[in-house]
Every structure is written in C-alpha cells, then in structure tokens.
Amino acid sequence: MAVSDALPLKAFAKSTAASASDVTKYVKIAIGTGGHGHTYPGATVPWGAVQLSPDTGVKGWDHCSGYHWDDKTILGFSHTHLSGTGAADLLDFLVVPRVGAVKLAPSEYQQSFSHDEEVSRPGYYSVKLKDSGIFAELSATERCGVHRYTFPESKSATIMLDMTHLIEGNPQKVNWAKVKVEGHRMVTGGRSTQLWSPGREIYFAMEFSRPADSIQIFADDKPVQGETSNEPRLKVVAHFHTTAGEKILVKTGISGISTEGALANLKAEVPHWDFDTVQHKAHQAWQEALGAIQVETENTRHKEIFYTGLYHTMLAPTLFDDVTGKYAGMDGKVHDLPAGLHNYSTFSLWDTYRALHPLYTLIAPEKVPDLVNCLIREAEQSPGGVPIWPLQQKETFCMVGYHSAPVVAEALVKGFQGIDAKAAYKVFRKRAMVDDYRGLGAYRKYGYIPCDVEEENASKTMDYAYDDSAVAAIAKAAGEQQESEQLHKRSKNYRNLYDKETGFIRPKYTDGHWAGPFAPNAISVSRKWRDYTESNAWVTTFSVQHDPNGLAELMGGKQALEKKLDDLFSADSTQPPDMPPDVAGLVGQYAHGNEPSHHIAYLYNYAGVPEKAQKRLRSLMETMYDNKPNGMQGNEDCGQMSAWYVLSALGIYPVDPVSATWDVGTPLFDRATLEVGNGKTLTIETKRSSADAAIVKSVTFNGEKHEGLTFEHAALAKGGKIVFEMV
Incomplete structure (x- = not known):
C-alpha cells in the first residue's frame, strides 16, 4: 500500500x-x-x-x-x-x-x-x-x-x-x-x-x-x-x-x-x-x-519525497530549555540563557554537518547563530569537551571526529553575526591541540592514527584531518593566523594513509608498515578491531571533503580520480559479515544509506566530468528515495538523509561546508523558490530538452553566464535567479 x-x-x-x-x-x-x-x-x-x-x-x-x-x-x-x-x-x-x-x-x-x-x-x-x-x-x-x-x-x-x-x-x-x-x-x-x-x-x-x-x-x-x-x-x-x-x-x-x-x-x-x-x-x-521552499513540478511523487524530506530536516536539533529562559547545562547545573537565545539538544553532528546545517544557512539563517552559540556553550560546560553527539544535556560520545567544529566554522566563514569566534577557538583549540581524545595524541605524534594504537583508526584519521581544516577556519576568524596555517597544513594528514600501490586509504602500524592482508571492502584489516567506521577503504578513500583537488593530485590527476569513482560505483557490492546494517543503499561499494558517501558523486566535478556527477545524482534521487514507508535507504539520521535529497533536488550541495561554496549538481524541479532571509528569495529555474534531461548544458546567474561548478554562498544568500539549461 x-x-x-x-x-x-x-x-x-x-x-x-x-x-x-x-x-x-x-x-x-x-x-x-x-x-x-x-x-x-x-x-x-x-x-x-x-x-x-x-x-x-x-x-x-x-x-x-x-x-x-x-x-x-x-x-x-x-x-x-x-x-x-x-x-x-x-x-x-x-x-x-x-x-x-x-x-x-x-x-x-x-x-x-x-x-x-x-x-x-x-x-x-x-x-x-x-x-x-x-x-x-x-x-x-x-x-x-x-x-x-x-x-x-x-x-x-x-x-x-x-x-x-x-x-x-x-x-x-x-x-x-x-x-x-x-x-x-x-x-x-x-x-x-x-x-x-x-x-x-x-x-x-x-x-x-x-x-x-x-x-x-x-x-x-x-x-x-x-x-x-x-x-x-x-x-x-x-x-x-x-x-x-x-x-x-x-x-x-x-x-x-x-x-x-x-x-x-x-x-x-x-x-x-x-x-x-x-x-x-x-x-x-x-x-x-x-513554505520556505516552493517547488513546481508535475511529478507528485517527487513533491511528496521532497516535502517529507524537508519536514524531516526540521525535527532535530530539538529545543531544550524552559519558557523561563533556564536550561540544564552539560555540566549538570541550571543556567540562564542570554536574552533572545535558546538551548538545543539532539545534535547528530557526524551526520548533519554535511548537509543539514548547510541547508539551515540558506533557508533558516535566523536559526544558525542560536544553534552555533548553543554548541559553543556546550563545549564550555561539558566535562567531555566539544560536542560530539549531545542528547538532552548528556554527551553520548557517539561516532568519530568532533564535528561540531565544521558547524561552527561554516557559520563563521559564511559571516553569520553574533558568534564569538575567540570563545569558539578557545574550546576547539583545546580539542585540536591538547586533548588526547580517542587517538588524537597519536594523530598529532605520527600524522595518522596507527592501527595498533586505536580502533577505527583510518576513519578517525580522516575525520580529524577534516576537523583540522574546520578548526583552522575558526582560528582564522579569531585572528589566530599562525595556528590557522598550522592546522591547515595538518589537515593534509590524510595523505599519510594513502597507499599509492593499492590506491586506497588503508590502516598503517606504528612502525609505518601497512596492515594486511588488505581487502578494500573490509571494515577490519588489522583484525584487531574495526579500522573503519561504518565503512571500508572504498568509501573512506574519498573522505577528503576539504581537499578534493589534493586528493585528485595524490591519485595521479583528474583522470585517476574519475577512474577511481567509476570503480567505486561499479565494484562488487559484497560486504563483510561484520559490516553494520547502517551500510545500505549500495551502488557498487558506494553506500547512500550512510553519510560518508553523501558527497562522493559530486567529486566527479573535481575530476572534470560533471556530466557523470549529474547522471549519478539523478539516479540516486530516483532510486534511493520513495514515497512509501520503506522509502529511505538507511537511517534518516536526524535529517541528514533528507537534507541530501532536498539540496540535491535543488541542484546544489556542499561538498565542503566550511568552504562556504555550493557545488553544482542537477536540479530535479522545473522551478524552486527559496526564502533566504531578510525578505530575499533565490529562484532556481530549470529549462529541459525533455522530462528526464539530467545533464547541465549551461547555467546563468542573475542573467549572466555562470562559469565553474560552484556558487559562493554569499552570492546565493543575497537572492537572485539561477537558470539551468538541461539536455
């Protein structure tokens, strides 16, 4: 039914x-x-x-x-x-x-x-x-x-x-x-x-x-x-x-x-x-x-998936304060909120930094400083440090990395006001530079996390490299240019786990030799514990959101990146028996039901073949979502699965939210009108040669031809009109 x-x-x-x-x-x-x-x-x-x-x-x-x-x-x-x-x-x-x-x-x-x-x-x-x-x-x-x-x-x-x-x-x-x-x-x-x-x-x-x-x-x-x-x-x-x-x-x-x-x-x-x-x-x-987004299409199924997805993006984070302005802090104490602010719970940050929070910067900009200030307060109050996955003022420490950092960094880079960059850098600097948190000490010592030191070492190395990039942006906003440059340099640590012989990110021991025998679909290579987080070498190799051009260079150039992406989507989908059930929605070894895959199709843009991104994205939109109770691959994860669809259907997506740019994809609707704050609207119009046309022939923005495969957030936030010509 x-x-x-x-x-x-x-x-x-x-x-x-x-x-x-x-x-x-x-x-x-x-x-x-x-x-x-x-x-x-x-x-x-x-x-x-x-x-x-x-x-x-x-x-x-x-x-x-x-x-x-x-x-x-x-x-x-x-x-x-x-x-x-x-x-x-x-x-x-x-x-x-x-x-x-x-x-x-x-x-x-x-x-x-x-x-x-x-x-x-x-x-x-x-x-x-x-x-x-x-x-x-x-x-x-x-x-x-x-x-x-x-x-x-x-x-x-x-x-x-x-x-x-x-x-x-x-x-x-x-x-x-x-x-x-x-x-x-x-x-x-x-x-x-x-x-x-x-x-x-x-x-x-x-x-x-x-x-x-x-x-x-x-x-x-x-x-x-x-x-x-x-x-x-x-x-x-x-x-x-x-x-x-x-x-x-x-x-x-x-x-x-x-x-x-x-x-x-x-x-x-x-x-x-x-x-x-x-x-x-x-x-x-x-x-x-x-109503912040109005879309026009004759396809009711697409509309139902889209607006249900948009609904799901607004179910978390959740309000967690009283009408009196008091709230329970992460320190177990009762606090009074600054005037006009709110406290929130249910931050699924490992998931939602990727698309959910970027979506808010576009269609709910008034909420962004409130959410970011909440994360900073939690970092200041929590015995566990910066937020990982806070739920009703307790830290669950769920998932790897510390991805409150990119949420804060994105807001600062995009110029949101009312956020104290120096206060933010103080708490995130401690995590990045001082804390020996889940392998961070080894990460700083070796430039990667050895597989004989810490579980989920390969994924943690990649996530810490991305968080380095985010904290570098926070440091820059706080006026700490030297440390910003130091962290930016350290964000290239992902290179230390790239094996040029196999072409994969793979676990490495303290003494520098690779763990093996190696199988790119395995979640555990060292056999001591899981080396990847809900993932394997196929997906983790592409977890370089902050430096896709550097990844292409590391692989041997744009054509090498293109081939690696082709291989990912065409690989045998077999998963090892110890792979968690979250890894779902498989296309080859790409797993749309789990968040580390979400930016990968857009990497075809960085390989110089955007038409491959557009074909793949249209296929994912059609096959990974449906207007039925089981119409979602994998867990919704507090809005991230839906935010991917909402943004991709609009024709834009943030491969790296901290960069304050939006990557061009393939719009699904004939027309979409977004309220982007301060009474301004952004219209995305699509002219197609046929109903199933998914390849972008040309793009204009405010009447002028738009070159390149990204939009600056600052430009979109001012409103205007994007027109896609599709073939």
Missing part, C-alpha cells in the same frame, strides 16, 4: 483548512517509518522539544524511534522521540488510554490498530485503538504534548502513565523516578535513565481536562498508598466513568530541569483546553517553516 494512500490526508478541520500554497499536504510522514528509516509518525512542531508519538515496540534495532510500520499493535503514546537515529533512547512518559480491567504489563495493555484508521500530518496524529474503541488524537506545542481521547461509554475507562517505558524494554535502566498526584487532575514527576544518553533527567507536569474519579500509583506493579512515590519503577492509573463519545484531554509539559519548569511550560503554552487551537497553531508553524 502506498504511503499516500495508507496515511490519507483526511479533511482538515475548518481551523486548519489547507490553502493552495500550503505545502504540508505533500508531507507523507509515514515515509521512513518502515524499512530501516527509524522515523516516527507523531505530532511535533518545527524543532520542538516534544515529539508526541505512538510507540509500537521497544525491542530490536528497528524500534529506535519506538515505532515501526510493520507492527500491528500500539503500546501507547510517549512524549519524546528520536528521528531516524541508529541508536535508541527517550520515549518518556508513555500515556495508555484503555477501557476494562487495569493492565500493567505492556504485553497486556498493548492494543491493535490499522493503518487505514491512522492519520499523520504535520502537527497532528490520530488513530483508532481497536481493542477499546478509543479514538486517540495528538498535537503539540514547543514544550507540551496535547492528547484528545474520545471514549466509549464505560465505567472502567483508564488513562495510565507508564514511567517504566523506555527503549530496550528494560525497566532496570530507570535510575530513579518520582511522581506526585496533585488532586484529581494533575500528576507531576520525573525520571533519570541509563541508556544511550547516560544519566539524563527529564521532568513532566500532566493535567487532565476533568477530574479523575480516582488516581492510583503502582510501584513494581503493586499499589502504593499515598500521593507520592520515589520508587524507580512507577505507573500511575487515572480512573474515569465515561459517557459515549466523551472526550478527555491530557496536556503534558516537559522540562529538563524540574517539575516546576514543566508546569511553567504547560501554563505558558497551553493555558486552555482547546485541542483544535493547538493543532491549528502547529499546522501554521509547519506551513510557515516548510
């Missing part, structure tokens, strides 16, 4: 009537909820702290978001979710509406549902729970989730809050929990969990639209006397007598600081009981955010 049929956009309420220019109607949120996309279908607002969504399962890799399209039952509706990650956490404060005897075990309280009775659109989700006959509707504000449950007539209706619910289904991972029943309409509390984000804390204030007949606390599934409990494994059951068609609303504020903060968020954002107003405002927020 196609996603466009499976999740129909049923008639909007009058308050959310879709206008002709409302592109939210093209968002098919089910895309990515099947296969290995790991996305969720529930309600949120752009970059919102709350992601109120159904959970269908908590065990197994494909439940990283709590939901999978193939499941037939729903456990309930929790308030926090990750979009498309390959690791799992969150799923806080599960709400379970039921009728009948109280059931405390997930295997007993889960309820069947059908996709035919499920509606998902930006800012709204609904489903009919078959076992109870309850109609569930969800919407959200920035920091609050709002539920509306329509009950049948029943003397045994319940709304349960399961505080033990979390990914992996192991309640022992709850460090502590507490709840307080405040009268017959309010429950407050919080918990700490020990999963991917170790020791994170989250608090809530939950209110019912009418008094419950009674509210009962359970600890370890046994009744607890009184109105409070601090046991780690808690559940709260509110009992109601309902009439047929009675609607009971639940609204929940969350906070990373305290129940008082959660209550303040609730009172500020949802002081009423008007569900339709909440969903109308959520819809308006999405209409405005997604």
